[in-house]
Amino acid sequence: MRMTDIIMKKRAGEAHSPEEIKFLIQGYVSGEIPEYQISAWLMAVYFQSMSFTEAGYLTRSMIDSGKVFHLKGLKGPLVDKHSTGGVGDKLSLILAPIAASCGLQIPMMSGRALGHTGGTLDKLDSINGYSTALSEKDFQEIIKKCGFAMTGQSKDVVPADRLMYALRDVTATVESIPLITASIMSKKFAEGAQSLIFDVKCGSGAFMKTQDDARALAESLVETGRSLGRKVVAVITDMNEPLGKMVGNFLEVEESILALQGQGPEDVMEVTYRLTAWMLVAGGICTTVEEAETLCRKKIHSGEALQAFLENVKLQGGDPEELLAQVGKRRSKYSRDILSGRTGIIQSIDSFAVGLAGVTLGVGRNKTEDPVEPLAGIEFHKKTGDRVNKSERLCTLYGEDPDLLKEAARVVENSMVIEESSTIKKNKPASLILEEITAL
Amino acid sequence: MRMTDIIMKKRAGEAHSPEEIKFLIQGYVSGEIPEYQISAWLMAVYFQSMSFTEAGYLTRSMIDSGKVFHLKGLKGPLVDKHSTGGVGDKLSLILAPIAASCGLQIPMMSGRALGHTGGTLDKLDSINGYSTALSEKDFQEIIKKCGFAMTGQSKDVVPADRLMYALRDVTATVESIPLITASIMSKKFAEGAQSLIFDVKCGSGAFMKTQDDARALAESLVETGRSLGRKVVAVITDMNEPLGKMVGNFLEVEESILALQGQGPEDVMEVTYRLTAWMLVAGGICTTVEEAETLCRKKIHSGEALQAFLENVKLQGGDPEELLAQVGKRRSKYSRDILSGRTGIIQSIDSFAVGLAGVTLGVGRNKTEDPVEPLAGIEFHKKTGDRVNKSERLCTLYGEDPDLLKEAARVVENSMVIEESSTIKKNKPASLILEEITAL
Numbered sequence: 001m002r003m004t005d006i007i008m009k010k011r012a013g014e015a016h017s018p019e020e021i022k023f024l025i026q027g028y029v030s031g032e033i034p035e036y037q038i039s040a041w042l043m044a045v046y047f048q049s050m051s052f053t054e055a056g057y058l059t060r061s062m063i064d065s066g067k068v069f070h071l072k073g074l075k076g077p078l079v080d081k082h083s084t085g086g087v088g089d090k091l092s093l094i095l096a097p098i099a100a101s102c103g104l105q106i107p108m109m110s111g112r113a114l115g116h117t118g119g120t121l122d123k124l125d126s127i128n129g130y131s132t133a134l135s136e137k138d139f140q141e142i143i144k145k146c147g148f149a150m151t152g153q154s155k156d157v158v159p160a161d162r163l164m165y166a167l168r169d170v171t172a173t174v175e176s177i178p179l180i181t182a183s184i185m186s187k188k189f190a191e192g193a194q195s196l197i198f199d200v201k202c203g204s205g206a207f208m209k210t211q212d213d214a215r216a217l218a219e220s221l222v223e224t225g226r227s228l229g230r231k232v233v234a235v236i237t238d239m240n241e242p243l244g245k246m247v248g249n250f251l252e253v254e255e256s257i258l259a260l261q262g263q264g265p266e267d268v269m270e271v272t273y274r275l276t277a278w279m280l281v282a283g284g285i286c287t288t289v290e291e292a293e294t295l296c297r298k299k300i301h302s303g304e305a306l307q308a309f310l311e312n313v314k315l316q317g318g319d320p321e322e323l324l325a326q327v328g329k330r331r332s333k334y335s336r337d338i339l340s341g342r343t344g345i346i347q348s349i350d351s352f353a354v355g356l357a358g359v360t361l362g363v364g365r366n367k368t369e370d371p372v373e374p375l376a377g378i379e380f381h382k383k384t385g386d387r388v389n390k391s392e393r394l395c396t397l398y399g400e401d402p403d404l405l406k407e408a409a410r411v412v413e414n415s416m417v418i419e420e421s422s423t424i425k426k427n428k429p430a431s432l433i434l435e436e437i438t439a440l
Numbered sequence: 441m442r443m444t445d446i447i448m449k450k451r452a453g454e455a456h457s458p459e460e461i462k463f464l465i466q467g468y469v470s471g472e473i474p475e476y477q478i479s480a481w482l483m484a485v486y487f488q489s490m491s492f493t494e495a496g497y498l499t500r501s502m503i504d505s506g507k508v509f510h511l512k513g514l515k516g517p518l519v520d521k522h523s524t525g526g527v528g529d530k531l532s533l534i535l536a537p538i539a540a541s542c543g544l545q546i547p548m549m550s551g552r553a554l555g556h557t558g559g560t561l562d563k564l565d566s567i568n569g570y571s572t573a574l575s576e577k578d579f580q581e582i583i584k585k586c587g588f589a590m591t592g593q594s595k596d597v598v599p600a601d602r603l604m605y606a607l608r609d610v611t612a613t614v615e616s617i618p619l620i621t622a623s624i625m626s627k628k629f630a631e632g633a634q635s636l637i638f639d640v641k642c643g644s645g646a647f648m649k650t651q652d653d654a655r656a657l658a659e660s661l662v663e664t665g666r667s668l669g670r671k672v673v674a675v676i677t678d679m680n681e682p683l684g685k686m687v688g689n690f691l692e693v694e695e696s697i698l699a700l701q702g703q704g705p706e707d708v709m710e711v712t713y714r715l716t717a718w719m720l721v722a723g724g725i726c727t728t729v730e731e732a733e734t735l736c737r738k739k740i741h742s743g744e745a746l747q748a749f750l751e752n753v754k755l756q757g758g759d760p761e762e763l764l765a766q767v768g769k770r771r772s773k774y775s776r777d778i779l780s781g782r783t784g785i786i787q788s789i790d791s792f793a794v795g796l797a798g799v800t801l802g803v804g805r806n807k808t809e810d811p812v813e814p815l816a817g818i819e820f821h822k823k824t825g826d827r828v829n830k831s832e833r834l835c836t837l838y839g840e841d842p843d844l845l846k847e848a849a850r851v852v853e854n855s856m857v858i859e860e861s862s863t864i865k866k867n868k869p870a871s872l873i874l875e876e877i878t879a880l
Contacts, residue, residue, distance in 0.1 A: 040482065043483035169444075171476060172444050172448040172451050173480060
């Protein structure tokens, strides 16, 4: 087999065999195939795409390029959730304890904030003492004890993706549905999940700006999963305005605790219940999503979900009592309110702009090596559709630097559109759940 | 400027600025831009192509990447011819002395045989004593004295093309019209030509198999030349059967001498006269191709073209008298005739197959480092359209190895289609000149 022939085949729009994909990935990881051939192939894939079956072969070969967590000590069902990234997206922190309290086991390996989107790992790191660098043994032990564990991604998992993602980043080949699919799926399956629920976010604050693009990715994830014989569900959710009232690291931990205490914002809970319900269906615990949603609500009201979360905090090194005592109290050194310039209705809050303001405050980062500010962030007192009076507080920004706070405040202020007329329509969708695609 | 943005721009089908192309070529040659970015860009160019203007920028930046022969000691007009490669294509050896005897100066830097196509340099090297490795000073001196010189390509000329061609070869990005255009044109202009005549061959033995593909390349060469303010003519010629009666190195030198003596085969002379005539028009020596063709014929009949050739042979180290004496006599150790299996008319001779048989005999080579056999080759006694009797000689093969001779004979025999019926049409076109595209 010659790499040039493989490139030529994809260039002509032909489908690859599993052997060709295996040859390519193994050769790439071992260094036998040079990067200049891989990048030419990546660009050919960008133009000619791949079938779901080919994306399945790619996912499989990428999984095989490194360590696979078999989690044999766990009985399962092992179901994980993956979000394509958003602003104010703290759902993992709420959904994992609910799902665990319903009997699922969730082996959650998460990433860090990058660009305008937040990262679950940075949020967890804002909890005093909480460790997101678990050994494989501890990871399994904690899942066994409380149903879920949350840790960073192991460097040994899917080295092909680490190499290829870096190469795609510098060769303008990131935006390819089958490449994105294989990148996401290979990591999740290598980390031990048996079934996967995807939250494909769509809108200004998401990677996919349009519903058509989001649907293309959702379909690819589901169908590629099907070609691998896995249960996969993709839920397309709206990400035009930030999710919930809090955007930040510790701020979002707080909002998650409130959610587990039954006081979560409506938008957060709608998406959380739906995603968790699909996890329960995929894991075989419930038959329908309606039945599953009812069970999830019960686990919130009974306090079992909160208990699972607090137990996890303890097992991963945190202090549950201290954490609960900090809710609403642990804040950055500086804060700044944004007041409404007029009386009217909030028409929209641009989540992309809010995400960028978050980066300014230190919620997220531009480069992977930059540090984050655990306490910085934005607390919205009003969201889209809410009436506000002139000079009423719209939101409060928290940060460690008054100048950056001022800069971020300007961005957040501009991100909010308030119209005085009461006749104009709200931009808020009736539901954040836009579409659901399943392979069960 | 960032290379990733440049790739993204081409990926989106946008046009590059001259600055972007310059940045890319300079960065590539200096090693600042890694090959994996260049190859991704090459694949994007393969899919999105480039305008003639962009191909002009690329040609210009590639020329600027290395040494440029200014040939300031020559008065000109300096006109060169380039063929896209064929089988039995010895036209340079005939056309250069005719054009020189008409008053043009031809700075000819040629390549070697590769694959099924022959190379001018290998043909010239078959002349005892003839040097194809001239210094820049000797190159200019010889052109000054006899109107033309023929040498190998300098390694200092267009290093960007040497690098990029090697990269294209291993990344399946060879077949891109603007990249082919810039590769060919940059070398020819850097070697000192002011105007260029292209023989774009078309058919089984050519790089371009169809007339549509040949036309696309011809148009690109002419229009890119126009965008650079150069006079360029592209003549599309038929390359379905080998050109002339001889395929080989010294065999083709012989046929060239016969042509200069007024005994050239009809097909060879038709294309030679036409290409040379366009050179004379481009060089301003004649006003019309008809007038120019008449002048070319005169230079053959008067013997002036032959004299120019023999003078060049002497100046480049050969012995004209010895050479003339060798015509028809200097042959390989072994030979083998192919006899016709039937009485009929030759319908076609597949030049691609004949070219491959040539490689078997040692006329050409598969790898650039392989040696060639100067005396090996194929002499056709009959060509397409000729009547043959059963057991009459179709051609004679020459070689240094009886086994290879046998192998090649089988291929050549299969390349010739002879039909017994006298009613079927000949495949031979009325003229080998299929189309002409000019920018004058």
